[in-house]
Amino acid sequence: MAVAAAWRIGKRQTQILYEQVEIARKQVDLARNDLKIQLLEKRAECVRAMREITQSWFQNMELSDDEWRNFYNLSLDAQLLFPADLVTRLESAVDSSLLVKHHTRRSAQYREQGKHDHATEQLEKCYLEEDKLIDLMPKLLKQLIEYSRVDAWETTETQ
Numbered sequence: 001m002a003v004a005a006a007w008r009i010g011k012r013q014t015q016i017l018y019e020q021v022e023i024a025r026k027q028v029d030l031a032r033n034d035l036k037i038q039l040l041e042k043r044a045e046c047v048r049a050m051r052e053i054t055q056s057w058f059q060n061m062e063l064s065d066d067e068w069r070n071f072y073n074l075s076l077d078a079q080l081l082f083p084a085d086l087v088t089r090l091e092s093a094v095d096s097s098l099l100v101k102h103h104t105r106r107s108a109q110y111r112e113q114g115k116h117d118h119a120t121e122q123l124e125k126c127y128l129e130e131d132k133l134i135d136l137m138p139k140l141l142k143q144l145i146e147y148s149r150v151d152a153w154e155t156t157e158t159q
Contacts, residue, residue, distance in 0.1 A: 043148035054137045099129045
């Protein structure tokens with residue numbers, strides 16, 4: 001009788017232990033899903049910021065200082081949220097946008113100094129960087145959106 005009672009108690013304790021393990025697994029799954037939702041929200045913020053930057057770029061063919069800072073901050077945020085190859089292209093776009101601004105200013109300075117050959121050279125460099133951005137910006141936005149899709153959760157790897 002005592003052995004049977006001990007066996008039932010042991011069996012019940014084992015059942016309780018299995019139930020606790022199952023509850024813990026469910027909690028881990030819920031936490032993982034919560035992290036995925038947070039990741040999705042952060043990626044959506046990056047997509048929104050990229051849309052604003054792209055729209056501003058195509059309207060003005062230049063970014064203001066605040067927009068450039070936002071673009072730079074976007075590239076920093078993306079390092080934690082998106083694959084390395086996408087981050088590299090995003091950083092390249094940030095660099096190109098900065099070079100457009102730099103070459104435009106240098107061209108204006110040379111023009112004021114009467115150095116028209118140097119001004120033209122700077123403008124040509126500016127146009128080359130603008131061409132890169134015109135090609136790159138829509139592609140980056142499209143890739144950011146693709147990596148932000150819910151169905152891509154399991155297949156994307158962050159840096």
